[in-house]
Amino acid sequence: MSPSDPGSSGRGAEPPSHRDAHGPPAPAGDGAARRDGDLARPPLPDEIVVLRDIRKRFGDQEILKGVNLVARRRETTVIIGGSGAGKTTLLRLIVALERATSGHIFVDGEDVTRLSERELNRVRKKFGMVYQYAALLDSISVFDNVAFPLVEHTRLSKKEIAERVMSKLEILGLDPKVVAPKFPSELSGGMRKRVGLARALMLEPPILVYDEPTSGLDPLTSRLVDDLIEEMRQRFGVTSIVISHDIASCFRIAHQAVLLIKGRVEASGPPDELLEGDSDVARDFIRNSAVDVDSLGRVTR
Numbered sequence: 001m002s003p004s005d006p007g008s009s010g011r012g013a014e015p016p017s018h019r020d021a022h023g024p025p026a027p028a029g030d031g032a033a034r035r036d037g038d039l040a041r042p043p044l045p046d047e048i049v050v051l052r053d054i055r056k057r058f059g060d061q062e063i064l065k066g067v068n069l070v071a072r073r074r075e076t077t078v079i080i081g082g083s084g085a086g087k088t089t090l091l092r093l094i095v096a097l098e099r100a101t102s103g104h105i106f107v108d109g110e111d112v113t114r115l116s117e118r119e120l121n122r123v124r125k126k127f128g129m130v131y132q133y134a135a136l137l138d139s140i141s142v143f144d145n146v147a148f149p150l151v152e153h154t155r156l157s158k159k160e161i162a163e164r165v166m167s168k169l170e171i172l173g174l175d176p177k178v179v180a181p182k183f184p185s186e187l188s189g190g191m192r193k194r195v196g197l198a199r200a201l202m203l204e205p206p207i208l209v210y211d212e213p214t215s216g217l218d219p220l221t222s223r224l225v226d227d228l229i230e231e232m233r234q235r236f237g238v239t240s241i242v243i244s245h246d247i248a249s250c251f252r253i254a255h256q257a258v259l260l261i262k263g264r265v266e267a268s269g270p271p272d273e274l275l276e277g278d279s280d281v282a283r284d285f286i287r288n289s290a291v292d293v294d295s296l297g298r299v300t301r
């Protein structure tokens with residue numbers, strides 16, 4: 001290992017090569033081993049989530065076909081793409097709910113593809129998940145929904161849990177005394193999103209991931225959710241990874257958009273660069289989204 005390698009983890013397994021992971025295919029045999037070593041080189045400190053040549057198979061179907069992706073700290077990365085492109089699968093790999101068939105995934109500098117199931121539990125706590133329709137449990141109160149991660153993962157007293165739940169609800173702009181005893185079905189879509197976010201933030205994770213957070217919401221509420229995503233980033237310094245079919249939302253919140261088509265990254269970069277870049281597929285995808293892209297600008301920056 002080269003002593004000049006600034007990102008070196010000192011693990012000793014990496015070969016002394018610094019070729020780019022996107023470079024020409026390596027030959028078989030020793031070359032293949034060296035190429036895997038390249039893919040396993042540590043990311044830069046700024047790169048909080050890194051995927052290198054990720055493949056995922058279910059049976060004989062390859063869903064992800066060599067995905068490379070870098071999400072930077074405190075930025076918002078939005079993954080867009082057609083239905084069935086593999087977006088949710090990609091997200092499940094990132095949060096370590098599913099294992100990749102091959103390739104390397106780094107979270108906060110650590111190669112999670114090398115970890116045991118037990119070690120993965122530690123990695124999972126770095127992520128707060130916000131699901132489509134907020135995915136709250138309807139049979140229990142808002143309080144119990146938000147308290148759930150603390151009850152499950154900490155040994156805090158009931159009093160401490162109550163304090164944290166009430167304070168998180170308040171931070172998210174909800175009146176805790178009014179909202180905590182209610183059931184999710186008694187709340188509006190926007191309020192449910194806030195409760196879902198409060199729950200995702202309970203363990204104060206450095207990374208928030210959202211799967212279609214604006215799906216099923218009217219345009220006004222979608223905008224509020226976008227503002228909320230940006231607010232979480234600014235207030236708590238979190239990194240956001242968002243799956244979205246909503247191109248307007250992507251333009252509003254993304255530092256980086258990643259277009260996934262049939263298990264491959266077709267293009268990635270700032271949304272306006274995708275719109276004006278070399279990839280016809282990316283341009284068409286955005287132009288065909290029925291959004292007036294010429295009128296789009298970022299709301300919060």
Ligand SMILES: Nc1ncnc2c1ncn2[C@@H]1O[C@H](COP(=O)(O)OP(=O)(O)OP(=O)(O)O)[C@@H](O)[C@H]1O
Binds near residue numbers: 082086
């Ligand atoms: N556990 C699984 N077993 C088998 N096939 C799966 C599994 N999970 C996902 N798939 C398949 O992988 C493909 C991609 O699914 P995925 O849910 O990742 O797509 P998506 O891009 O999120 O789509 P959508 O926009 O509809 O949510 C689909 O063909 C799906 O049937």
Ligand SMILES: [Mg+2]
Binds near residue numbers: 087088089
């Ligand atoms: Mg999906």
